[in-house]
Amino acid sequence: MPEFPADVRCSEKHEWARDEGNGRIRVGITDFAQNELGDIYFVDLPEVGREVGVGDVLGDLEASKSHEEIYAPVSGKVVEVNEALIEEPEKVNSDPFGEGWIALLDASDAGDYEALMDAEAYRAFVQ
Template identity: 50%
Template sequence: MANVVANFLYSKEHEWVEVIGEGRVRVGITDFAQHQLGDLVFVDLPQVGASVTADDSMGSVESVKAVSDIFSPVTGTVVEVNPVLEDEPETINSDPFQGGWMVVVELSDPDELNGLMNAEQYAAFTEEE
């Protein structure tokens, strides 16, 4: 079973969301997702200042198996991008919830967080897949 962090929120597209401050969240892909993808070799992320929209692609990850879209779980503006992933995309495989975070987003609509799953719901969701 994949690891799930208790106080994070999760999307059906296997992204996690950590609320880090007033109106800001950190986003990455889940342990379940990185296991499904295999060894990551490249990450394409949005630039700081880019607008992202919930459920729309905001970038991609490339593994030895395939290229997969990363879907934004929230709507807002990218205010930070993880610089480590440019040279070390495999960080997502080894540490998806800490070192492997992708972007920080300033939320346009904090109420969108209510539409995401909590850890218990996400764990049940992944068991069904």
């Protein structure tokens, strides 16, 4: 079973969200998702300042097995992106919940985060 930390919540599309406090939510793709994609060699990041709703496309990942869109697990405004992924997209594979994060959002609805699956529910979902 792929890794899934207890401090993140997850969407059915395999994006994770971590509450960073002050209404900020850090997002990325799960270990399960990166494993399914294979070696990631390109990440198209969202624009800082962009407003997104739940399920909106944040960006794209190109990998050895597939090309997939990244969806927003919560609604809000993109306030930061992980620019390190431009030069080192493989961080999404090696550390999806750490250095492989995609974007930081200023969440517009706290209920979006609460509606996501917790670690236990996500583990059951992917089995």
